[in-house]
Amino acid sequence: MSRDRTTATGAAEPWQGGRLAALSIAQVVGWGVLFYAMIVAAPVVADDTGWPLALVTVLFSLGLVVSAIAGVPVGRMLDRRGPRAVMVIGSVFGVVGLVIVALAPAPWLFALGWAVAGAGQSAVLYQAAFTVIARRYVRRRRAAMTVLTLAGGLASTIFAPIVAGLLSVIDWRSTFLILAGALGVITIPLHAFTLESRWPAAADRTSAPAGTGVRAVLRTRRFWLLQVAMLLLAIGLFMATLAVIPLFTEKGMGYELAAWALGLLGAGQVAGRLLYLAIPHTAAPWVPLTVTAVAAAAALAALALVPGPEWLLIVIAIIAGAVRGAQTLVQGSAVIERWGAENYGAINGVFAAPLTVVTALGPALGPIVATGVGGYEAMAVIAAGAALLAAGLARFS
Numbered sequence: 001m002s003r004d005r006t007t008a009t010g011a012a013e014p015w016q017g018g019r020l021a022a023l024s025i026a027q028v029v030g031w032g033v034l035f036y037a038m039i040v041a042a043p044v045v046a047d048d049t050g051w052p053l054a055l056v057t058v059l060f061s062l063g064l065v066v067s068a069i070a071g072v073p074v075g076r077m078l079d080r081r082g083p084r085a086v087m088v089i090g091s092v093f094g095v096v097g098l099v100i101v102a103l104a105p106a107p108w109l110f111a112l113g114w115a116v117a118g119a120g121q122s123a124v125l126y127q128a129a130f131t132v133i134a135r136r137y138v139r140r141r142r143a144a145m146t147v148l149t150l151a152g153g154l155a156s157t158i159f160a161p162i163v164a165g166l167l168s169v170i171d172w173r174s175t176f177l178i179l180a181g182a183l184g185v186i187t188i189p190l191h192a193f194t195l196e197s198r199w200p201a202a203a204d205r206t207s208a209p210a211g212t213g214v215r216a217v218l219r220t221r222r223f224w225l226l227q228v229a230m231l232l233l234a235i236g237l238f239m240a241t242l243a244v245i246p247l248f249t250e251k252g253m254g255y256e257l258a259a260w261a262l263g264l265l266g267a268g269q270v271a272g273r274l275l276y277l278a279i280p281h282t283a284a285p286w287v288p289l290t291v292t293a294v295a296a297a298a299a300l301a302a303l304a305l306v307p308g309p310e311w312l313l314i315v316i317a318i319i320a321g322a323v324r325g326a327q328t329l330v331q332g333s334a335v336i337e338r339w340g341a342e343n344y345g346a347i348n349g350v351f352a353a354p355l356t357v358v359t360a361l362g363p364a365l366g367p368i369v370a371t372g373v374g375g376y377e378a379m380a381v382i383a384a385g386a387a388l389l390a391a392g393l394a395r396f397s
Contacts, residue, residue: 022194024151026187032159033183040163059111064360066118068353074122075349078131084195090123091187098180102173130332131345214346226397229390236386243366247376268321276329285337293391296323304380
C-alpha cells in the first residue's frame with residue numbers, strides 16, 4: 001500500500017491502495033445498483049405494473065441521458081471543489097432517486113426517479129471516478145484505471161444474481177428500497193472518508209501543456225476529431241455487441257447458446273482491460289485509440305461475415321468483448337493523455353456526454369439499424385465500417 005514510484009516532477013507518487021480499493025468497491029455497488037439492477041428487473045417491473053416493457057426501458061434510459069447532461073457541470077465541480085462533497089451528494093441523489101422509483105405509482109414518477117438517479121450517476125460512476133484517478137495518480141494512472149474498471153466489470157456478475165434472488169422472494173419495489181439502502185450505507189461512507197476534500201496543490205502543478213484551459217481545448221479541431229472518432233467507435237461496438245443474440249440466431253445458433261455467447265462477451269471485457277496495459281506508456285496519445293479501433297473493425301467484420309461454426313462465433317464474440325473492454329479505458333484516459341489533469345473533470349464532462357447517450361441508446365441501436373438495412377449481419381458490417389472510420393480519424397486526434 002505504501003509502494004512509491006517517482007513521478008516526472010521527481011516527487012514520490014504513493015500507490016494509495018486502500019483508497020483505490022474503496023473507490024473500486026463504490027464503483028461495484030454504484031454500477032450494480034444504479035445500472036444493472038434495472039436491466040435485470042425491467043421485465044418484472046413491466047409485468048407487475050402493466051406498463052409496456054419498452055416504456056420501462058425508455059424511462060430507465062432517461063436517467064442515463066440526464067447523467068450525460070449533468071456530467072458537464074459535475075465535471076467542473078469536481079475540478080474546483082474536489083471529489084468528496086460532490087460524490088457524497090451524488091450517492092444521496094442515487095438513493096433518493098431509487099426510493100422514488102420504488103414508490104412510483106405512475107410512469108411519470110418512475111421517470112422522475114430515474115432522472116434524479118441519473119443526476120447521481122453523473123457524480124458517482126466512471127466519469128467522476130476517472131477524474132479522481134486522473135488527479136490522484138500520474139505515472140500510475142493506467143494501472144489505477146484498470147483496477148477500477150476491472151472492479152466495475154464485476155458489478156453485473158455480483159449484482160445480477162443478487163437482484164434476481166431478491167426478486168424471487170420479494171416484490172420489485174421492496175427490492176429497490178433494499179438496493180437504495182445498500183447504496184447509501186456502502187457508498188456514502190466510502191466517499192466521505194476516503195476521497196480528497198480538496199485537490200492537493202501538487203496535483204495542480206502537474207505539467208499541463210500550454211493551451212489546456214477548458215475553453216481553449218474545446219475550440220480545437222483535435223478535441224472534436226477525438227470526440228467524433230471515439231463516438232464512432234462506441235456506436236460500432238455497442239450496436240453490434242449488444243445485439244449478439246439476434247445476430248447469432250440469424251446465423252442459425254440456438255437462443256440459449258447465443259445467450260451464453262453474450263455472457264462470455266461480457267467476460268471478455270476483463271481481458272481487454274488487462275491487455276490495455278500492454279500499450280507502452282511512451283506511445284503517442286492517438287496510438288491506443290487507433291489500435292483499439294482497428295481491432296474493433298476486424299472483430300465486428302468477423303461477427304458479420306463468419307458463418308460458423310458455433311465455437312468460432314463464440315471466440316469472435318469474446319474478442320469483440322475484449323475490444324470493448326479496452327475501449328472503456330481508452331475513453332477514460334483520452335483527455336488526460338492529451339491535455340493533462342488540471343481541467344480533466346470539466347473537459348471530460350463535455351467529452352463523455354455524447355458517449356453516455358450512446359450507452360443509454362446502446363440496446364436499441366442494433367435492432368433499429370438491422371431493421372433499416374434488412375438484417376443483423378448487414379448491421380454488423382455497418383458497425384465495422386464505423387470502427388474503421390474511427391481508426392482513420394484517430395491519427396489526427
